[in-house]
Amino acid sequence: DDRGACGYGTLVDVVPMKARVGSVSPVLFKGGEGCGACYKVRCLDHGICSRRAVTVIVTDECPGGGPCGGGNTHFDLSGAAFSRMAVAGAGAHLRDRGQLKVIYRRTACKYGGKNIAFHVNEGSTSFWLSVLVEFEDGEGDIGSMQLKQANSAKWLDMKHVWGATWCLYGGPTAGPFSVRLTTLSAPKTLTARDVIPRNWTPKGTYSSRLNFDASL
Known part of the structure; x- marks a missing residue:
């Protein structure tokens, strides 16, 4: 599953995503458009939980049945995230609880000085370009994505296909490519000019x- 339904691959295993990843129910996953969004989550059991909230980056979707179904809001957290919510020395005990009542709120994503990156997915050609967006500060989610070819003034709409992946069909296309992103939650636009080079490779x-600004 390429490390979750958002398709971030091995990024979920390394800093800055490591230990902050989580899967969410469909109501927050939004068919993949919720990928990359960040939330503060805090446990409400004061007998074992501290008052410290953990930051969770949406990288996966939890199955649609059980607590994740029926329009419920649900987070599946990593073991590390569970432990960070516990009072000192109670991390393992908290993980054993399984399900907890929590409160949550949307928060700005912050990737510590990293800039937005574009990963060209395996199988891409000049007729089918598939791109994964990485390390988006602020809103974290993408509402629309456009691409402009070399020596062209026309912006082409890319199609959201799954997770954090967007595709452009047709062609042939020629780089370098400029990319325009618009966030989903509170539309903000950013343009990365000639970011994907002429000699790009899958x-x-x-x-x-x-x-983006690291704020909401």
Whole structure:
């Protein structure tokens, strides 16, 4: 499953995502458009939980049945995130509880100085370009994505297909490509010019020189 339904792959195993990843119920996953959003989650059992909230980055969707179904709001947290909510020395005991009542709120994503990056997915060609968006500060989610080819003034709408992946069909296309992102929750727009080079390769990752403000 490429480390979850958002398709972030091995990024979920390393800093800055490591230990902050989580899966959410469909009401927050939003068919994949909720990928990358960040939440503060705090446990309400004061007998074993501290007052410390943990930050969770949406990287996966939990199954639609049980606590994740029926329009419920549900978070599946990593073991590390569970432990961080506990009072000192009670991390293992808290994890054994399984399900907990929590409160949560949306929070700005902060990737510690990283800029937005674009990963060209395996299988991409000049006729089918598949791109994964990484390290988006602020809102964290993407509402629309457009691409502009070299020597063109026309912005082409990319299609959201699954997780954090967007695709452009048709072609042939020619780089370098500029990319325009618009966030989903509170529309903000950012343009990374010529960020994907002319000689791009499948499985290549290309970092921009900019990011959204780390605020909501």
